[in-house]
Amino acid sequence: MKSTDARLSYLLLAPALFILGSMALFPILVVIWLSLQRRLPIFNIATFVGVENYHFLVLDARFWNSLVNTLYFTTVSVVLELILGLAIAILLNRPFVARGWMRATLLIPWIIPTVVSARMWEWLYNVEFGILNYLLIIMGLSKEPLNWLGSPSWAIHAAIFMEVWKTTPFAAILFMAGLQTIPTELYHAARVDGATSWVVFRRITLPLLRPVILLVLLFRTLDAFRVFDAVYVLTGGGPANTTETLSIYTYKTLFQTLQFGYGSTLAVAMFGCVILISLVYLKLLGREYWRELAR
């Protein structure tokens, strides 16, 4: 039984492994190899320097600055997305008349191409003509138009809000599907026992949602950590690099200064951080998950 299982498994996995191996693994290995070189194609420089780039990375103040910006961005947006996504999913969990429509509506921010939504928010945030400032002033919440993207303190939060708006549907959709797998009898039984909504939530919903929460946390953190478009279009990393995230720094190094060696090093560093984060998640939250998987 076990050996046929194994044979069947490898057969089933073959297409996936083939694609991932050839189209993904190979380029990644190339990038790792590049990170060990000093590579400036403009100057025809291509020499192997081992870990020299990594040594420089540790001393690079701009790297640490962008890392801090990225971590801040990631933490705040993921926490907001998690809470909002879960709240919306719970809100829409009960059957009601227009639920299908609501769910389709929910997806709208996610559907819009980032090139469009970034410009759209840029326009919304516009100091002179943006509707946000207009509404704020009309509602009396502010006397003067706010320079959303201009002050270092506001800019990153403006970008965070835009990111949260765009990706909360991702979390909500996963949570909704997850909520549906919880048998309603459990809720009924709890109610019969006299449990309040809050207790039901804490004791039944949350634990049973654990795998989905982990999934959402994992993928959202990884995506937020690699954020590029949202910030780049809004601020370009400025003013004075105060909103520069790791991916913006990597992009500029690779495609503006054309340093393919150090740029690859930055990419690998980003990759390393991301692996670290997921390991932490899996350790803290996924112990049973891992055990089940390893079986």
Next chain:
Amino acid sequence: MMRWSPFKKSSFLFLLFATVIFCVGPIVWQIVTSLKPDAELTLLPPILPEKPTLDHYVTVFREQPFSKIIVNSLVVASITTLLCLMIGSLASFALAWLDFKGKGVILGIALAISMFPPVAIVSPLYLIIQALDLRDTWWALVMTHTTFQLPLTLWILTSFFQEIPGEIYKAAQIDGCTPFQAFYKILLPLSAPGLSTAAILVFIFSWNEFLFALTFTTTEASRTIPVGIALFPGVHEVPYGDMAAASVIVILPVILVTLIFQRRIVEGLTAGAVKG
């Protein structure tokens, strides 16, 4: 619902309303912007256009063969979704229900692959696409999109497949089912929510993907929507009206597709109720 107090009912409606505004507000603003003639774009008040015009919509189709661009996006996104689901469900079937070594490793590596910054990979990938002579074709995008969405698909599907107890498979085998029959008749229907969810996420990712589309497509033969929209701005001018119109045109088919999948989720629910 009938047993709710008026307070509960009204706060529920309020929250619904707030959610709708949150999601749809900026879009409504896009629609309004798309109907404003250029001269009125920067005027506030009034919020609504005084002389609504369809000029921007005309421009969208006149400047580029936008219908071809939409078709390209549809084809690429659909094939990517199909491939991801087909390949992913087979693989996840194995990962969730079958017994073999190395599951953690495979999922881990798949995850690692999807985490790699695309910015850095674009150059080596370009070399591959060039070597395969696939520039400016649908396949270039289908292959790259599928590759980088497979990990998410694997994780989602494996997660949902695992919700369904493995004993069902064992029971089915005892009953004389082949693995394929078990896969087709039991697993797939029960995991409809997972499949639909993965389908929607993959489709939308492919629909919105920009970096690879910019690098691997050169003409309208394979250009997708994000690149098409990026072609609206001139060196200095940003035609917000035209771009708003283009984004409205682009959202509509996807909402339709989503509505279709939404019903599948509900069907999956009723099928899943049998499993208890």
Next chain:
Amino acid sequence: MSHVFKLMIIAISSVIVSLWSCTSADRVSQDMQAVTVVFKHGKIAGDPNTFRMLLRRFESQNPGVRVKDETLPASTDQQHQFYVTSLQSHSSDFDVLSMDVIWVQEFARAGWVHDLSHMLSTQEQDQLFPGPVEAVTFEGKIFAIPWYIDAGLLYYRKDLLDKYGFGPPGTWQDLMATAQSILANEKDPQLKGFIWQGKQYEGLICNVLEYIWSAGGEVLDKNGKLILDRPQSSMALSFMRELIVQGISSSMVITADEEATRRVFGEGRAVFLRNWPYAWNLFEREGSRVQGKVGMAPLPSFRGFIPAATLGGWQLGINRYSRYPKEAEALIRFLTDQETQRWMAIEIGYKPTRKSLYKDKELLAAQPFVSQLYEVFLLARPRPVSPYYLMLSQVMQPEFSAALVGLKTPEEALRDAEFQMNYILFGRSEV
């Protein structure tokens, strides 16, 4: 094991393998007789069909040669990224490319574009504006032919200046005084004195250099040595910061790019604007709030120095890996000759690089304001002409931005910038 199951696996695997080895299904098959030259460029202004008419004219003059034009997004960053990715892989996908004025040195150094010195004799070089010629010359050789030109200039509200008896300012201090006076008298809270592009991007460098140059400063001297951290640059940056601090330039300039400032001025909310020539047509268009009220002038300078304008514009080059360099040359010659440049100016609005056209009767009849631009373009200077320019720009952008926002003093910013730039130019080549 079910045969159907096995079949499914095999089917999927073979789909993948065949996708792997299949060639494109969507490519236009090439006529065996005609040569197709691929012209890659950023989005052309206006109706793309207008430009295509021009290309058809070339084809009729050159039987046997067809031109396929491929458009990239107008964003200069995205174009640069695309060219770097393809040229690094020695792509032969395109023959003629349109280059931003700041890339030519870099691409020339990398060996990605052909030497075109034989296309521009010294005599012919004199017919073009000096700025672009300097920008396309690398180690004494020409690597691109200037196609159309762009330069920064000052727009002002003629009606407001006339109302208070001012003329267009000749010095920066005059501009400041004029703006202050008008703002005080108009008492309009929405009116801004002077707006320009201060967002952290390439446009910021364009703006800052105009002040530094017009203070007699420079970034690199004739020998390529860094002379950025000098009192002239410091004074220039301090002046810019003063503009913001004094409220003459509202703090929105910190996040503003060309369009943001163009719209503000176009709504009548600013007295002075620094921008590129493209804005003129938009201001004079039907329905524009400032139609007929706008004047153009060269940028001011600091007292005792010559004004300066940052050079923009695009140049045509030939991909080193092109299969049809001869035909590509013919296309470039066509696109940069007198008739074509006149036609482009009238139909598309791209300003010619040939000086003689600024006295051309036909062009002046169609666009009289072009004569004012002649002086501006003569003053146009390229940004530091060096293959390292993009790296230098990446260092200068955040430093200048920090000085404008007040995070650093101008002296600190310049010192830090020069330190990093020295490292790039003379220390290790990799930062």
